[in-house]
Amino acid sequence: xxxxxxxxxxPETLGAAITLLSxxxxxxxxxxxxxxxxxxxxxxLSAPGLLIDIGRLAELRDITLADRTLHIGAGCTHAHVMNxxxxxxxxxxxxxxxxxVAHPAIRARGTFGGSLANADPAAELPACALALDAVMxxxxxxxxxxxxxxxxxxxxxxxxxxPDEVLTGVDIPIQGDTQWGFAELARRTGDYxxxxxxxxxxxxxxxxxxxxxGQTAILxxxxxxxxxxxxxxxxACTALADDLPAHDDPQASAAMRLHLxxxxxxxxxxxxxxx
Amino acid sequence: xxxxxxxxxxxxxxxxxxxxxxxxxDHDIQLDxxxxxxxxxxxxxxxxxxxxxxxxxxCGACTVHIDGRRQLSCLxxxxxxxxxxxxxxxxxxxxxxxxxxxxxAFVAHDALQCGYCTxxxxxxxxACVAEGxxxxxxxxxxxxxxxxxxxxxxxxxxxxxxxxxxxTMAEAA
Ligand SMILES: Cc1cc2nc3c(=O)[nH]c(=O)nc-3n(C[C@H](O)[C@H](O)[C@H](O)COP(=O)(O)OP(=O)(O)OC[C@H]3O[C@@H](n4cnc5c(N)ncnc54)[C@H](O)[C@@H]3O)c2cc1C
Ligand code: FES
Ligand code: FES
Numbered sequence: 001x002x003x004x005x006x007x008x009x010x011p012e013t014l015g016a017a018i019t020l021l022s023x024x025x026x027x028x029x030x031x032x033x034x035x036x037x038x039x040x041x042x043x044x045l046s047a048p049g050l051l052i053d054i055g056r057l058a059e060l061r062d063i064t065l066a067d068r069t070l071h072i073g074a075g076c077t078h079a080h081v082m083n084x085x086x087x088x089x090x091x092x093x094x095x096x097x098x099x100x101v102a103h104p105a106i107r108a109r110g111t112f113g114g115s116l117a118n119a120d121p122a123a124e125l126p127a128c129a130l131a132l133d134a135v136m137x138x139x140x141x142x143x144x145x146x147x148x149x150x151x152x153x154x155x156x157x158x159x160x161x162x163p164d165e166v167l168t169g170v171d172i173p174i175q176g177d178t179q180w181g182f183a184e185l186a187r188r189t190g191d192y193x194x195x196x197x198x199x200x201x202x203x204x205x206x207x208x209x210x211x212x213x214g215q216t217a218i219l220x221x222x223x224x225x226x227x228x229x230x231x232x233x234x235x236a237c238t239a240l241a242d243d244l245p246a247h248d249d250p251q252a253s254a255a256m257r258l259h260l261x262x263x264x265x266x267x268x269x270x271x272x273x274x275x
Numbered sequence: 276x277x278x279x280x281x282x283x284x285x286x287x288x289x290x291x292x293x294x295x296x297x298x299x300x301d302h303d304i305q306l307d308x309x310x311x312x313x314x315x316x317x318x319x320x321x322x323x324x325x326x327x328x329x330x331x332x333x334c335g336a337c338t339v340h341i342d343g344r345r346q347l348s349c350l351x352x353x354x355x356x357x358x359x360x361x362x363x364x365x366x367x368x369x370x371x372x373x374x375x376x377x378x379x380a381f382v383a384h385d386a387l388q389c390g391y392c393t394x395x396x397x398x399x400x401x402a403c404v405a406e407g408x409x410x411x412x413x414x415x416x417x418x419x420x421x422x423x424x425x426x427x428x429x430x431x432x433x434x435x436x437x438x439x440x441x442x443t444m445a446e447a448a
Contacts (some may be wrong), residue, residue, distance in 0.1 A: 008291065008354045010279060031355070038311070039331045051308075053355055079344070103421025104406070105399065106332060108344040110350065189420045227298040247331045 003041035010053040014060065014139065014166065020052050022036050022164040023139045030054050031168065032075060035102070035110035036118045038085030039218035060113065060168055060270055065090060070172040074113020074137075079104070081112050091172055093132065093180040093198055097124040100184055100193070113167045116152070119159045119216065124184070126217035130211035131180075131198040134172045140165035141228070153216040175202045185212075185260050192253045197264045201272065204228070213257060214245040223265065237262040278357035279411070293357040295301045297322065298366025306318050308354055315353035316363060324364040324394045328423075328434035335422030338395040345402035364394035367401070377401050380435035396422045400436045409440035 011017045021028055029048035031037050032055050046092070055058065060075030063084050070090050072081060081087050082098035082199045099222060101124055103108060115125045116136065129136075129149040136147040138161055147160050153162055184196030198209040206227045210221040220243035223236040240261050246254040278294035289305035296302075301420075304319045305417075313330075313436070316322045317346060328336030330349045338351040341361040348356075367375040375398050387393045394429070399422045403409050410416035417437045424432065 003309045005276075006308060008279075008352060010355070014346055023328050031352075034352065034355065035332065035350055038352070042330065051352075053352075055355060056358075102332075103407070104336070104402070105335065105338055105345045105347050106350070109346045189417065239376075 003038075004044055004047040006041075007050045008053065009050065010056065011014045013170065014054070014057055015146065017052050017054050017057070018139060018166060018199060019142060020050075021166070023236075024050050024052075026163055028052055028109070028118075029258050032114035032117075033077065033110040035106050036114065036120070046275075054166065055109075055111070060151050063087060065174070068174045070174055071169055072112055072172070073169045074111060074116075074167045076114065077143065078102075078107035078115070080103055082107070090174045092187040093182055093200060094125070094128055094172075096182045097198060099113050100124055100182075100186070100196075102184035113169070117161060117167045119153050119157050119158060120192075121214060121216050123217070124196060124198070124211060124213040126212040127196060127208070128182075130217055130219050131200040131207045132172050133200075133207060134170050136160075136170055137168045138162075138165040139168050144168070150219065156215045168188065178202050179272050181270050181271060183219065183264045185264065195257050195264065196249065197258045197261070197268055199265075201225065201227075208243075210244060210261065212251075213261065214247045220245070225270060233266060236269070237265055278376045279354055288413075289406040291354060293354050295320070295357060295361060296359065297361045298363060299360075304353075306353055308352070310353045311349055312339070312353045312356045312361070313348035313349040315356075316348060316361075319353075322365050323364050326391055326394055328363040328392070328395075328403045330401075334392070334395075335399055336392050338398040338422065340398060340402060340441065343402075343405075347398050356369040362398075364398060367397065375401065377404070377435070377439050384431045384435040384438065385428075387424075387428050392422060392426075395422065396432055400432070400439070403436060404440045406445055409436050412437060415440070 029054050031051045060073045062073040067084050078098050082095045088095045115123050117199045125197040134149045135154050138145050138219045160192050179201040181199045184193035186193045193212045200207050206224045208224045211217045221244050222239040226236040248254050280292040291308050292305050294301050294303050316325050326336040328334035332347050332350045337347055338345050339348045341359045396402050402420045407417050412433055415433050
């Protein structure tokens, strides 16, 4: 099937993109890498009248480190982010997680911001953003605003972004003594996972970001609290039954998914050693 | 210069003019904005070496190079490719018409049966070596995993990539 008819425009600046977005309202849609949007358009899951291409905006391509904060521009491709020395050094969780995102040709075009804005519950990056306590930068006609990751993923493929806002980038706090871990179970390389975990331990807090477990990526608060207080790993595994929604789908029953989640938690936190 | 011009307001039809730079030559074409790069290459420019498999990003048959990086032409609007250097399987041979070393290696290793996935495999393989992701058979398998082969010529594909990667590394050493 082919997409329904649309117009295409590639504005030269972020400001021009926002103006177009607010002028055309819900009939317009941003396109970055198109790696999620084009399949959706071809399946006619979505039929916007205008596509506004932000895929080449240099303003959205920065990766910088300042004041113990790593900033990743929304327009950076997955390949650029995972190969960037600053990301590999200061946010190895993200570099690691991206190796599981699709295949090289898709990673060469799909963007960091596109994946977060798309808010697929099976995507790796939203769970990483939660685990790293990232802060989203949005910009709309009224100017910029910041949205903590914990308030960003509102429901299935829905975010806290207003229809006329662009996700411009993400701030990731960098702290010493950080331990991290990442694991997912998928049937084949490059497939979306049946269940996955991005975990971060910082002085005084542990965050467990899960994906492919429900309507959005989520934090497992009870299990994380047990681990933060130095409680036993098995108690945290038990608590996952309360943290994770009972979610059946054709890939896995809720019981199987909970079992697999516990396997991942043991693998990831077990590898951190004596706590 | 973006190489894009909008022409009319009718709902469908060839109402956009774009300039695509394919294998070193500029082509001005008029198309419907929905046209993917894959369809533009095959239907507007007659470059049918790039194959249509799934049209959804899952098989790799449509792999081309955009500014030197492998990307899927089925998941890219032709208009979005305007302004980039596009290389297809037709543009891989040397100026003298000699096959690219990867093409020669695919022939030497019999890395195909029906040949349908082959242009995509070769475009991906050239990029895989250039990226430095062909250091071992495991790495080749991982970094070629976006290209499916219905005939399962995988062992011979890996052998072809390994050979080219080996000679590239020998040259660099
Ligand atoms: C075969 C295949 C396998 C895949 N496997 C995986 C996988 O295993 N894991 C995974 O995480 N992903 C996977 N993906 C998706 C891939 O990671 C996409 O690149 C990514 O989800 C979207 O990024 P994009 O830049 O292509 O966004 P687009 O497709 O351009 O846009 C996606 C959505 O986000 C919106 N959007 C984009 N950028 C912004 C912005 N800056 N501000 C506001 N809204 C924006 C668009 O309007 C659209 O609604 C796969 C894709 C394919 C085709
Ligand atoms: S046709 Fe593009 S990936 Fe299958
Ligand atoms: S040679 Fe037939 S699909 Fe690969």
